[in-house]
Amino acid sequence: MADAIPQVGRVEIDDLVIRFNTKQGEMTALEKTALTLEPGTFTALIGPSGCGKSTLMNAIAGFVDPSAGQIRLDGQAVTGPSKDVGVIFQQYALFPWFTAIGNVRFGLKQMGLSQAEELERAHAALEEVGLSAHADKFPQQLSGGMKQRVAIARTFAVGPKVLLMDEPFGALDAQTRISMHSLLLDVWQKHRATVLFVTHDVDEALLLADDVRVMSQAPGRLIRHYSMTQQRPRAFSTSGPELLEIREEILGLLRPRETANEH
Amino acid sequence: MALTDQQGKTPVAWRPSLTGLASGVGAPFISLGFVLLLWTLVGLSGAIPEAIFPAPWSVWSATVEMWQNGTLPNDLKVSLSRAAIGFGIGASLGIFLGLMTGRVVVVRTLLNPFLNLLRPIPAIALVPVAIVWFGIGEGSKYFVVSYTVFLTVWFNTHHGMQYVPETYLRAARSLGASRFREFATVIIPAAAPHIFAGIRLGVALAFLSLIAAELSGASSGLGFRLQEARQYIRTDRMFSLLIILGILGASFDYLVNRLGQKLVHWEQA
Ligand SMILES: Nc1ncnc2c1ncn2[C@@H]1O[C@H](COP(=O)(O)OP(=O)(O)OP(=O)(O)O)[C@@H](O)[C@H]1O
Ligand SMILES: [Mg+2]
Numbered sequence: 001m002a003d004a005i006p007q008v009g010r011v012e013i014d015d016l017v018i019r020f021n022t023k024q025g026e027m028t029a030l031e032k033t034a035l036t037l038e039p040g041t042f043t044a045l046i047g048p049s050g051c052g053k054s055t056l057m058n059a060i061a062g063f064v065d066p067s068a069g070q071i072r073l074d075g076q077a078v079t080g081p082s083k084d085v086g087v088i089f090q091q092y093a094l095f096p097w098f099t100a101i102g103n104v105r106f107g108l109k110q111m112g113l114s115q116a117e118e119l120e121r122a123h124a125a126l127e128e129v130g131l132s133a134h135a136d137k138f139p140q141q142l143s144g145g146m147k148q149r150v151a152i153a154r155t156f157a158v159g160p161k162v163l164l165m166d167e168p169f170g171a172l173d174a175q176t177r178i179s180m181h182s183l184l185l186d187v188w189q190k191h192r193a194t195v196l197f198v199t200h201d202v203d204e205a206l207l208l209a210d211d212v213r214v215m216s217q218a219p220g221r222l223i224r225h226y227s228m229t230q231q232r233p234r235a236f237s238t239s240g241p242e243l244l245e246i247r248e249e250i251l252g253l254l255r256p257r258e259t260a261n262e263h
Numbered sequence: 264m265a266l267t268d269q270q271g272k273t274p275v276a277w278r279p280s281l282t283g284l285a286s287g288v289g290a291p292f293i294s295l296g297f298v299l300l301l302w303t304l305v306g307l308s309g310a311i312p313e314a315i316f317p318a319p320w321s322v323w324s325a326t327v328e329m330w331q332n333g334t335l336p337n338d339l340k341v342s343l344s345r346a347a348i349g350f351g352i353g354a355s356l357g358i359f360l361g362l363m364t365g366r367v368v369v370v371r372t373l374l375n376p377f378l379n380l381l382r383p384i385p386a387i388a389l390v391p392v393a394i395v396w397f398g399i400g401e402g403s404k405y406f407v408v409s410y411t412v413f414l415t416v417w418f419n420t421h422h423g424m425q426y427v428p429e430t431y432l433r434a435a436r437s438l439g440a441s442r443f444r445e446f447a448t449v450i451i452p453a454a455a456p457h458i459f460a461g462i463r464l465g466v467a468l469a470f471l472s473l474i475a476a477e478l479s480g481a482s483s484g485l486g487f488r489l490q491e492a493r494q495y496i497r498t499d500r501m502f503s504l505l506i507i508l509g510i511l512g513a514s515f516d517y518l519v520n521r522l523g524q525k526l527v528h529w530e531q532a
Contacts, residue, residue: 063433083439093434096529097452106448107438140529158438 009161009194011037016069028219044205047215086160094139101135107158125153145176163193317499325499349408357416365424386472411472412465423457459523
């Protein structure tokens, strides 16, 4: 693990509640939730479909306003999107009218760099995700895994303090997903943002995260917390039997009919 | 790119079959050749009087005649410049206002219901008003054309602005983009395919409304010449002018479409 843990990127969520007004009236998408993400940590969030994972993430990103409670980033209330909080979407959200490098430069444009410096940084960012050779391709010409790598490069290039990822590898095949895991860990070790990673895949959560948080059925609350201490890179075959036990437990919690007890 | 993948395939064996050609670039010419053949046969048979349904060769000589006496080159110049100026004014206003009503709530609230009420009014119904306001000179033509083009381009642009995917906006904002950069490099490109659809329709409508305006109340232009031919019962000239209008319209549509494919290249994936 990295030695120099940064002191920026602390996310504090105080009694956050998110409600939506729908045709059937008001519905609660996220029950009162309190959570602190320590600077530079990697937290995985797992829970049944519709429990409010994306909603929580959208609130941290500043896309959705809290109905109650507060979200603070390094002590400052989050009032809207900013480049301090990077977001990686499942559908990539690359701009199809820009090339790969154009997409990376989009974020850099706001930083007042010289053309040369901007270009250099964009190339470096693509290099980091192994896409230098594809800099001038348009997103439509790239595979799903490559698109997500461009998105990762684009987001890290602007230096976010927090990185939110909503099922980023959900659309990729198993093989690509594994290579994305090691790529993500590499890039993250280098930039060390605070990561919140939503996934449906228990294995993915256990292999990547420092903390695994489990949410209940809708309306969601956090019901379980596991601290992972195993060295990375992890594997179920080499990281000890504990990992498999946790895996079974979480799968039990996620099973639809069971009512999970508080922890 | 994606386009050449589909069209650049080389046939294994060259077989000039009708169905094969019909799907290629030659397709329109087969159809046109077929119609021309039928038309020639009708002309040769002499079944319909020339004054009602002129034969191809009569139409051709009428064309040559109008070209040589200078009316056709002048009418083309006059009509094309009217269409171009009217289109230019209408399309730029349409895009500008479409961007505004698409993004600015105040402008939308003030203008949308009114503009939607104007849309069903046919261009031809405006001609009398235009003539009262601007006389039978260029002004009334510019007005009718730009008005028609404006409404179509505005509507499509406005519509396109409503369908900018939310994730694009979210991505842009969490990358720290300013509102201006978001507007110029995210919202406009995302709406561009719709804007282009509006422009393409606008080009077609520019011709349509121009001819409507020239038919009643003009002293030059292709529409005026059609009207004049009616007075002298010169169906050969009428046919010639109609064919020219068809060719012009189709050529512009083709060019605009090609330009659109270049500019919004990502849509063809
Ligand atoms: N903008 C919105 N308006 C109304 N309801 C919403 C909105 N966004 C989310 N919801 C509702 O809130 C609930 C939680 O949705 P959310 O997308 O956060 O779930 P999720 O845990 O991310 O699910 P999944 O795992 O399927 O992605 C759902 O019932 C959803 O329908
Ligand atoms: Mg979700």
